[in-house]
Amino acid sequence: MTATSLELCEALADKARPGEYLEVFARHVGTAAVRLAPDGRHWESADGWVVGVLCSAAGQAGRAMGDTMDSRGLAGVLDAARRIRRTAPFAVPPERLCADPAPGAVEAVADVPRPPREKAEEAVRRAADLGPVTATAAATHRTVIRCDSTGWRGSYTENEAQLHVRSAQPGLDAAQGARIRGTARELPAGDVVADMARARAALSAPPAGAHTLDRIWMSPMVTARIAHRLSRAFVRVPGRRAAWEVGTVIAGGPQRLVLVDDLGKVRPGDGTAFDDEGTLRQRTVLLERGRVAGLLGSRMAGPTTGSAHWGGWDSDVAPAVAACWAEPTAGHTEPTEADLAGWVLVAEELRGFRGGLDLTAGQVDFELTGAVLRDGERAGRARIAISARMPDLLRGVHEVLSGTEFYRVKGLYGGSWWSLEGAVARGER
Amino acid sequence: MSSTSAAGAGQAVAGWTGAEDAPSVHLYAERGLERTAALDTAGVYAQTSYHTSGMSVLCRAGDGSTRFGQCSGTSLERARRLLDRVLPASRADAATAALTQAAALAATPASEGEREDDAVARQLLQAARDAATEAGGRDVTCQLWERVRCFTARDGRSMASQRVELRRLTVSVGHGPARVTRSVADLAHAPLSVTAAAAAGSQAAERWASLRQAAQPRSGTTAVLFTPSPAGVLLHEVFGHALEADTARTSVLWSRRASLAFHGALTLTDDVTHSDAWETVGVDDEGTPVRPAILIANGRVSGRLTDRRHAAAGDAPLTGHGRRGWYGSPPEPRMRHLAAAPGTDPAAAILADTRNGILVTDVHAADAVPGQGRFFLRVTGAREVIAGQPGRWLGGFTVRGTLDDLARLDAVGDEAVGSVAICGKRGRWLPVSHSAPVIRVPALSIGSGGA
Numbered sequence: 001m002t003a004t005s006l007e008l009c010e011a012l013a014d015k016a017r018p019g020e021y022l023e024v025f026a027r028h029v030g031t032a033a034v035r036l037a038p039d040g041r042h043w044e045s046a047d048g049w050v051v052g053v054l055c056s057a058a059g060q061a062g063r064a065m066g067d068t069m070d071s072r073g074l075a076g077v078l079d080a081a082r083r084i085r086r087t088a089p090f091a092v093p094p095e096r097l098c099a100d101p102a103p104g105a106v107e108a109v110a111d112v113p114r115p116p117r118e119k120a121e122e123a124v125r126r127a128a129d130l131g132p133v134t135a136t137a138a139a140t141h142r143t144v145i146r147c148d149s150t151g152w153r154g155s156y157t158e159n160e161a162q163l164h165v166r167s168a169q170p171g172l173d174a175a176q177g178a179r180i181r182g183t184a185r186e187l188p189a190g191d192v193v194a195d196m197a198r199a200r201a202a203l204s205a206p207p208a209g210a211h212t213l214d215r216i217w218m219s220p221m222v223t224a225r226i227a228h229r230l231s232r233a234f235v236r237v238p239g240r241r242a243a244w245e246v247g248t249v250i251a252g253g254p255q256r257l258v259l260v261d262d263l264g265k266v267r268p269g270d271g272t273a274f275d276d277e278g279t280l281r282q283r284t285v286l287l288e289r290g291r292v293a294g295l296l297g298s299r300m301a302g303p304t305t306g307s308a309h310w311g312g313w314d315s316d317v318a319p320a321v322a323a324c325w326a327e328p329t330a331g332h333t334e335p336t337e338a339d340l341a342g343w344v345l346v347a348e349e350l351r352g353f354r355g356g357l358d359l360t361a362g363q364v365d366f367e368l369t370g371a372v373l374r375d376g377e378r379a380g381r382a383r384i385a386i387s388a389r390m391p392d393l394l395r396g397v398h399e400v401l402s403g404t405e406f407y408r409v410k411g412l413y414g415g416s417w418w419s420l421e422g423a424v425a426r427g428e429r
Numbered sequence: 430m431s432s433t434s435a436a437g438a439g440q441a442v443a444g445w446t447g448a449e450d451a452p453s454v455h456l457y458a459e460r461g462l463e464r465t466a467a468l469d470t471a472g473v474y475a476q477t478s479y480h481t482s483g484m485s486v487l488c489r490a491g492d493g494s495t496r497f498g499q500c501s502g503t504s505l506e507r508a509r510r511l512l513d514r515v516l517p518a519s520r521a522d523a524a525t526a527a528l529t530q531a532a533a534l535a536a537t538p539a540s541e542g543e544r545e546d547d548a549v550a551r552q553l554l555q556a557a558r559d560a561a562t563e564a565g566g567r568d569v570t571c572q573l574w575e576r577v578r579c580f581t582a583r584d585g586r587s588m589a590s591q592r593v594e595l596r597r598l599t600v601s602v603g604h605g606p607a608r609v610t611r612s613v614a615d616l617a618h619a620p621l622s623v624t625a626a627a628a629a630g631s632q633a634a635e636r637w638a639s640l641r642q643a644a645q646p647r648s649g650t651t652a653v654l655f656t657p658s659p660a661g662v663l664l665h666e667v668f669g670h671a672l673e674a675d676t677a678r679t680s681v682l683w684s685r686r687a688s689l690a691f692h693g694a695l696t697l698t699d700d701v702t703h704s705d706a707w708e709t710v711g712v713d714d715e716g717t718p719v720r721p722a723i724l725i726a727n728g729r730v731s732g733r734l735t736d737r738r739h740a741a742a743g744d745a746p747l748t749g750h751g752r753r754g755w756y757g758s759p760p761e762p763r764m765r766h767l768a769a770a771p772g773t774d775p776a777a778a779i780l781a782d783t784r785n786g787i788l789v790t791d792v793h794a795a796d797a798v799p800g801q802g803r804f805f806l807r808v809t810g811a812r813e814v815i816a817g818q819p820g821r822w823l824g825g826f827t828v829r830g831t832l833d834d835l836a837r838l839d840a841v842g843d844e845a846v847g848s849v850a851i852c853g854k855r856g857r858w859l860p861v862s863h864s865a866p867v868i869r870v871p872a873l874s875i876g877s878g879g880a
């Protein structure tokens with residue numbers, strides 16, 4: 001660790017006055033990416049800190065954020081937290097639920113990595129026959145430091161590599177493939193290009209005639225975005241009443257979708273065992289049998305599920321999804337011949353508000369575009385608009401296949417092949 | 430809001446002048462402070478505070494390739510590390526001096542939490558909350574958002590500094606699907622006041638009461654009128670984004686500009702000098718002086734918004750619309766204040782002339798697909814129109830359409846009203862504003878999950 005960063009955080013935590021408790025959180029993100037596009041080669045890198053300080057005394061607390069890792073900047077954040085404790089205090093949150101001593105510690109804040117350019121180049125080579133493409137390969141290191149004035153110290157680093165390929169042909173930008181792995185070496189460029197090619201073929205086909213669909217199969221990238229939007233309804237927002245509570249029945253009757261938040265599925269046992277408030281991470285089932293089984297919470301928006309994240313939309317610490325995905329209902333990873341019987345839409349593109357579903361009025365509105373198949377034979381391209389109540393959508397999910405892939409949609413979201421059947425697939429209201 | 434700017438050649442930095450360094454390397458440094466204060470029905474008062482500072486470097490080569498790097502902090506050490514990553518060693522030293530000079534000029538915002546500021550925030554929030562509660566609103570939450578940003582942008586030839594202050598009060602009434610929000614911002618001609626805050630609170634509560642029993646319309650196609658705020662959102666999404674130079678390259682609106690003709694009274698200009706503009710600046714985030722840009726002139730597509738990159742590529746003249754989501758994102762062409770010129774039809778006459786349709790009053794979200802010429806709006810509040818009269822309240826439905834539908838727009842009201850918003854593009858969120866009159870589109874598709 002540039003020992004300096006840890007020492008700075010510890011020194012700040014040690015500045016607690018008599019009767020005062022301080023928590024210091026710091027996250028460093030170093031990223032480098034190379035993008036190979038028709039308009040040239042583009043290189044980007046980022047080297048940034050997020051720092052948060054919680055200060056409590058006499059039953060009142062305040063917190064503030066900043067982004068400089070130097071003694072002056074940190075002192076400014078501490079001053080701001082103390083000021084807020086005086087002017088707009090909130091009740092001291094419950095104690096963290098984390099093992100003592102803290103699990104994991106790292107030796108150094110990782111440097112900004114080298115972008116895995118060779119993976120982007122490999123993807124471009126593999127996609128040579130697929131028209132113009134944009135291939136982006138990136139590597140990210142995240143280092144988290146957390147300490148408090150009781151002497152608790154914890155830190156970890158997580159590494160990630162990403163490959164993303166998108167068609168650069170006008171009108172086909174929705175044709176894309178992507179993968180995330182721990183290291184660049186593991187990135188399967190062939191699979192990424194294959195996903196993009198499949199989507200490209202579907203989206204560039206001539207329009208099919210109108211048909212009543214028996215079933216819709218949604219690709220992993222589509223269902224990851226659906227999981228992203230659905231999961232937002234299961235996150236407690238500090239200071240706001242939850243739309244529903246644990247136990248609320250959203251969709252009665254048979255319902256197969258089980259949504260889970262579990263970082264352990266992506267990163268089993270690598271030391272990221274505590275959230276940004278120092279609470280042990282846990283597996284939380286959000287939706288099961290049509291009923292709200294859990295809500296993501298933090299010490300500030302409790303009860304906590306170990307889901308706290310510093311640096312959200314409100315520049316604060318709030319619950320956030322760690323890795324949300326749907327538990328499979330079937331063991332195979334791609335639709336089989338039997339799965340494609342009848343009139344089927346294989347959806348490769350999802351369009352809607354802000355790129356996804358909108359749950360404002362308990363309804364979902366989005367469009368799916370993809371290949372129409374009749375008993376497995378391609379019959380053209382189609383777009384359908386789905387406007388349904390949430391319960392109807394949930395009841396419509398018939399199968400969730402295995403082979404979950406995770407994608408970054410502001411957080412990690414897992415997608416696999418899901419099928420929609422019944423009234424939702426037929427477009428009935 | 431307020432802003433100050435200074436542009437000029439800047440002090441010379443050894444090795445940082447001359448053709449070798451000049452237009453291809455752009456330096457940017459910023460310091461900022463973002464605060465929120467919130468007050469709810471239960472009297473809970475909360476504050477957040479976020480000090481930011483950072484730098485970025487963008488290099489463009491003649492072949493169109495780019496190198497972009499960013500870092501938090503503005504110290505000499507951070508500048509050196511950043512430039513060592515981005516530039517060849519031969520150029521990094523001189524650039525380091527130039528960047529730290531820029532960082533020094535990006536003055537630190539005034540410290541936050543001073544007693545006077547806090548008292549003012551409390552007054553505004555209490556006025557809004559009390560007014561909403563007295564008007565019958567429940568689950569009232571009021572938030573005051575403030576942002577002070579000081580930046581310096583420079584290249585080898587010029588340097589510009591700007592300080593921008595923004596403030597916006599948002600009142601939310603209700604929760605879940607029935608939640609209604611109203612926002613009012615600090616404008617040059619209308620500073621945020623206790624009176625304005627109270628008015629926002631009352632309006633939010635009254636609208637919430639009206640929409641509590643809102644029905645969903647029957648799905649189908651019908652005439653749709655948009656009051657000024659939703660009209661501004663629609664025009665922003667469909668026309669504004671499609672004519673930002675990067676999007677315009679693949680937008681249907683630009684590719685069909687020769688054949689598409691809209692209502693002759695439709696003129697859209699992105700103009701930060703407009704009286705309703707929220708963020709008024711002299712230079713953009715690249716240091717380019719900002720100019721009004723006419724996008725639609727009398728119903729015909731006539732221009733695009735550009736930043737330096739797209740102007741240099743020959744897309745269109747430089748208009749000074751390079752904006753950054755934050756110091757860590759490269760500039761891209763973005764709107765600031767999209768103003769639709771008023772037409773000649775009084776709003777009351779447009780309504781009276783509408784046999785049957787829907788009058789949209791509240792929009793929760795809107796989205797467009799410029800590459801396909803389509804758009805969607807999520808409507809949370811509307812009135813049914815029957816025989817030219819507003820009827821029952823409606824809510825919870827979607828409006829969809831295409832550019833060809835908008836080409837049949839047949840009425841433009843004679844009074845434009847301003848509103849503010851936060852606009853997202855590729856995950857980068859920026860404050861924007863727009864001013865628009867009532868407009869009518871004879872046929873748009875209505876979608877309702879319950880109809």
